[in-house]
Structures are given as structure tokens and as C-alpha cells.
Amino acid sequence: MIIENVSRISEVDPRLYGSFVEHMGRAVYGGIYQPNHPTANEAGFRQDVMKLVKELNVPLVRYPGxxxxxxxxxxxxxGPVEKRPKKLDLAWRTIEPNEVGLHEFAKWAEETQTEINMAVNLGTRGIDAARNLVEYCNFEGGTYWSDLRKENGQEKPFEIKTWCLGNEMDGPWQIGHKTADEYGRLAEETAKAMKLVDESIELVLCGSSHSHMPTFGDWELTVLDHAYEQIDYLSLHQYYGNHKNDLKYYLARSLDMDEFINGVVAICDxxxxxxxxxxxxxxxxxxxNIWYHSNExxxxxxxxxxxxxLLEDVYNFxxxxxxGCLLITLLKHADRVKIACLAQLVNVIAPIMTDEKGEAWKQTIFYPFAQVSNYGRGQVLRPIIESETYATEDFEQVPYLESISVINEEASELVIFAVNxxxxxMDFTIQTNGIDITGITEFSELSGFDIKQENTQGNQSVSPKQSNAYELNGQQLLVKLTPLSWNMIRCTIKN
Incomplete structure (x- = not known):
């Protein structure tokens, strides 16, 4: 792999390492919030979970669905928790107690050092509820909704800057499902009203629920045609699973993500x-994310x-x-993918799991996400990669090596992420043209496990270990990548 200092893709937007907390399953109740847990703080939030979220260094959390x-x-x-209504949640056919709402979640976000990516309901509701919510959250005071926020204990505005205009409105399963024209018009007018309340906010328009939707492409073209000048981002959703129990096919799913992103970029342009x-x-x-273990x-x-x-997937090696491959793919598109949310954060298809009577623990996917989130900050460099390939039923050339590098000049660090x-x-040769590596701070590898091996409560066996299988010769770094491995190499550089 050749890394050129002059060949830069983009600065990484920290929101690329966002996540998602939805009122479903045990994501909120029994996940981030459990007042009767030994680690719960005065507000009822589990501090053991909060500690792990901070380790992930998540800068943005999409909420509430x-x-x-x-x-x-x-x-x-x-308003007062004791006066809040219990409601039927028709999406997941559960009962929502409303013990956690906007104020509570904002408090959790503040303590967890993250920001809220707020979503507005464009299924059963619309313009009025959305603009009122922006006023409630972001207006200084002197109006009905902003003064009600103050009465409810929040004197200063929440200052939420990133907002989603509904969720998966193309999906027939969605409450209030709409055609592209119906949604496009509603989103356009809702966006206008929201920005009249607060012109500083950024808005995300719903794209397709996944790339294999029968309306994919046409949906994007139509909704963008309506709302282009009013919005700032278009959303993508995609989950992957090893349904075929075919490892080579499964590890090539990141190429599907790459094609999806390229296609949506082309439509936007x-x-x-x-x-x-x-x-x-x-x-x-x-x-x-990855989602398939819990379906049955x-x-x-x-x-x-x-x-x-619900959706409590237990992840394996x-x-x-x-x-790791999916994270590298997102970094390859850092010039256009500015926000990404690993769905979800706790218990529900999540890197963190909890026992309601015991501890919280790290799933296998926790580690690559935490490493990229913490060390993939700076400018993404566009590498030239030579790798042998293999074929699957839908991709003729899948490289055995998947890799990207990020340079953080403020920290005098070059970080290389790689999957074998x-x-x-694999003999991995890295030629750094224009970058002087002065040493290796850390060479971490996740490898050597059975591919189906899991982390469970009390058994955290799948975790990274340190390697010294490298040799540094000036601007050339020679590394041994073990079979089936996720790797992070942190290099000190001369500025």
C-alpha cells in the first residue's frame, strides 16, 4: 500500500462516529436508564453504561427513533414524569411509559459528552409539531413553547443543531408511510418552517430504507427534487448479515456499502x-450495522x-x-458521508450489552468501532492498494486487504486501519511518500479466534492484543497481518 501525504480525501467530520438510541427493546429502559441498578445516578442512568459509551467516544446520538x-x-x-401518559408503541407493539423524554435524554447526552441528532415525526404528524419542537428546544424565551421548556426545568435552550425529517418514510411497514411525492412535499414544507424558527439547524432528508428497496433511486430523485434547497443531508440505511453462512461472501458486504454510497452521491449530484x-x-x-442473529x-x-x-444480537468474531471493513468504507467516503450512526448503542443490535441485575459488557464489534472513533480523527488519505482478490457471486474482485489511513497532524500521528x-x-508493505514515520506507538490486532466466537457476560475473550510483527525502514513499514484479522497501527510522524 502506498500512502501519499498529498492525496487527501477529506477531513473526518466527528459525527461520522455517531450512534443511535431508539425507544425500542431495552435500548432505553434497562439499557441507558435503570433507576434500580447499583450504578444508577440520581437521574436513573446507568453509569457503567455511560463509561462504556464514553470509551466509544460517540459525538452524536440519533434520537428517539x-x-x-x-x-x-x-x-x-x-413535564412531570408522574403525569406522563403510558402509550401503545405501534411500531414495535410495546408499551411506552414515557419515563424518559426529551429533558432526561438531553441530560444523559450532556453527561455522556455527546450531542443529540433529534428526529421529528413525519408519519402521524407534520409541520406544526416539528416547528413547535424546534421552538421548544432552541428558542431563547418569551414564547409559549420556549417558556414551557423553562417551566419544565431547562432555562437555556438545548441548542440541538442536527435534525432528521422523519424515518424510513419509503417503507410500507412505517406508520404514516408515504409516496415519494407525498413525503418530498411534506419534508420540504416542514424544513422551511423549522429553519424559520432556527436558521442555524441542519436537516437530514429520508433516503431509501435500504439499497434493495423496489423504489430505490426513484425515491431519492423525487424527494430531492422537492426538498433539495431546504435540506442539508440525505440519509442512507443498511444492515448486513451472514445469512448464507459464507465467510468470504459476508466479508465482501462492505463492497455493497461502497456501491450504495457511490450511487446515492451520483443521484444527489x-x-x-x-x-x-x-x-x-x-x-x-x-x-x-450488522443485524441477523436475533430474527428468530x-x-x-x-x-x-x-x-x-428485542433485536438483541450477540455478535461474534x-x-x-x-x-471493521464497513468503518473503512465510511472513511473512504469522508468527503461526502459527514454523519453516520451505528444502530444502535445499547442492547438493541449494539456494541454494549447489559444485565439488568449485573454488569454491562463489550460485544466483539465494540473494539473496531472504539479504535476508529478514537483514533480515526484528522484527514483521510487516499491509498494506492495492490492486493490479491477473490470472487463472490456478486463481486468479481474482492481484495483480501481492506485498508485506509488517517493523518492527525495536530497529534503528529498517522493511523492505519486494515482487515485481512x-x-x-499477509505481508503488508506500507510505503509512505512525503510522511516520515519516526516510530510505532501501537500495533493492535483482533485475530486468532474462531469466527463464531462471541463475547458474553463474564467471558470477554474476543478483544485486541498487541503485536510486534513489524519492521520500520525509513518511509517503508513492513507488517505481518495474521489471517482473518482487524488491525490498527498508530505511527508517530515528523511534522
Whole structure:
């Protein structure tokens, strides 16, 4: 691999390492919030979970949904908790107690050192509820909604800057599902009203729920045609799973993500050209992850419970390898993907799991995400990679090596992330043209495990270890990548 100091893709927007907390399953109740837990603070939030979230260094959390959003009245989650209504959540067929609402979540976000990516309901609601929510959250005072916020204990505005215009409105499963024209018009007018309240906010328009939707492409073209000048980002959602139980096929799913991003970028730019616009729409990949382990067990859960264990995938080693490939893919597109939200954060298809009577622990996918979030800050460099390839049924050339590098000149550091998709040791040669490496701070590898090995409560065996299998010769770094491995190499550099 050749790394050129002059060949830069983009500065990484920290929001690329966002996550997602939806009112579903045990994400909120029994996840971030559990007043009767030994580690709970005065507000009822689990501090053991908070500690792990801080380790992930998540700068942005999308809230409160998800499918839950499309039937949610935000007013149900404000005011005295004892007066809040219990409601049916039709999306997941559970009961929502509304013990945690806007104020509580904002307090959790503040203590966790993250920002809120707020979503407005464009399923059962629309312009009025959305603009009122912006006024409640962001207006200084002297109006009905801003003064009500103060009465409810929040004197200063929440100052929420990133907002989603609904959720997966193309999906027939969505409450208030709409055609592209219906949604495009509603989103356009809602966006106008929201920005009249606060012109500083940024808005995310719903793209397709996944790239294999029958309306994919046409949906993007239509909704962008309506709302292009009013919005700032277009969303993408995609989940992956090893349904075929075919490792080579599974580890190539990041190429599918790459194609998805390229296709949506092309559509955005086509509408830009059509409208003769000077504005570029960037992307928010605000739902992405691995999701398939829990499908059968979810079918057995009885409806109308509070916080049942939904979508509690237990991840294994091969999942961590794919997650590393997906993270590298997002970094490759840092010029256009400015926001991404790993869905979700706790218990629900999440890197963090909890026992309601015991501890919180790290799933296998925790480690690659934490390493990239903490050390993938700076400018992404565009590498020239030579690698042998293999073929799958949908990709003729899947490289055994997946890699990207990020230079952080403020920290005098070059960080290389790499996945060896192959089952043989790989000689990885890194030629850094224009970058003087003075030493190796850390060479961490996640490798040597059975591909189905999991982390469970009390058994955290799948975790990174340090390697010294490298040799540094000036601007050339020679590294041994073990078979089927996720790797992070932190290099000190001369500025």
C-alpha cells in the first residue's frame, strides 16, 4: 500500500462516529436508564453504561427513533414524569411509559459528552409539531413553547443543531408511510418552517430504507427534487448479515456499502445539476450495522410489554471483521458521508450489552468501532492498494486487504486501519511518500479466534492484543497481518 501525504480525501467530520438510541427493546429502559441498578445516578442512568459509551467516544446520538418515531408525540415526554401518559408503541407493539423524554435524554447526552441528532415525526404528524419542537428546544424565551421548556426545568435552550425529517418514510411497514411525492412535499414544507424558527439547524432528508428497496433511486430523485434547497443531508440505511453462512461472501458486504454510497452521491449530484444549484448535498448514513442473529428469537416475544428484549444480537468474531471493513468504507467516503450512526448503542443490535441485575459488557464489534472513533480523527488519505482478490457471486474482485489511513497532524500521528479477509498470513508493505514515520506507538490486532466466537457476560475473550510483527525502514513499514484479522497501527510522524 502506498500512502501519499498529498492525496487527501477529506477531513473526518466527528459525527461520522455517531450512534443511535431508539425507544425500542431495552435500548432505553434497562439499557441507558435503570433507576434500580447499583450504578444508577440520581437521574436513573446507568453509569457503567455511560463509561462504556464514553470509551466509544460517540459525538452524536440519533434520537428517539427509528420506526418508533413515526407514531411518537414528543409532548408525551415532557413535564412531570408522574403525569406522563403510558402509550401503545405501534411500531414495535410495546408499551411506552414515557419515563424518559426529551429533558432526561438531553441530560444523559450532556453527561455522556455527546450531542443529540433529534428526529421529528413525519408519519402521524407534520409541520406544526416539528416547528413547535424546534421552538421548544432552541428558542431563547418569551414564547409559549420556549417558556414551557423553562417551566419544565431547562432555562437555556438545548441548542440541538442536527435534525432528521422523519424515518424510513419509503417503507410500507412505517406508520404514516408515504409516496415519494407525498413525503418530498411534506419534508420540504416542514424544513422551511423549522429553519424559520432556527436558521442555524441542519436537516437530514429520508433516503431509501435500504439499497434493495423496489423504489430505490426513484425515491431519492423525487424527494430531492422537492426538498433539495431546504435540506442539508440525505440519509442512507443498511444492515448486513451472514445469512448464507459464507465467510468470504459476508466479508465482501462492505463492497455493497461502497456501491450504495457511490450511487446515492451520483443521484444527489444529478439533482444538483438539474437545478443549477451551487449547493452540495452530503450524506448521513444514520442507520448501519450488522443485524441477523436475533430474527428468530424476536418472533417469540409477546406484544404489549414494557422494554422486552428485542433485536438483541450477540455478535461474534466474523461480525467484528465485517464491522471493521464497513468503518473503512465510511472513511473512504469522508468527503461526502459527514454523519453516520451505528444502530444502535445499547442492547438493541449494539456494541454494549447489559444485565439488568449485573454488569454491562463489550460485544466483539465494540473494539473496531472504539479504535476508529478514537483514533480515526484528522484527514483521510487516499491509498494506492495492490492486493490479491477473490470472487463472490456478486463481486468479481474482492481484495483480501481492506485498508485506509488517517493523518492527525495536530497529534503528529498517522493511523492505519486494515482487515485481512484471507485465511493466510499477509505481508503488508506500507510505503509512505512525503510522511516520515519516526516510530510505532501501537500495533493492535483482533485475530486468532474462531469466527463464531462471541463475547458474553463474564467471558470477554474476543478483544485486541498487541503485536510486534513489524519492521520500520525509513518511509517503508513492513507488517505481518495474521489471517482473518482487524488491525490498527498508530505511527508517530515528523511534522
Amino acid at each position: 427509528g420506526n418508533f418515531l413515526s407514531g411518537y408525540n414528543w409532548e408525551d415526554g415532557i 444529478a439533482i444538483k445539476a438539474k437545478k443549477h444549484s451551487k449547493k452540495t448535498i452530503n450524506l448521513s448514513f444514520d442507520e448501519w 428469537q424476536d418472533q417469540k416475544i409477546k406484544p404489549w410489554q414494557i422494554a422486552p428484549p 466474523e461480525d467484528a471483521l465485517l464491522l 479477509r484471507g485465511e493466510e498470513e
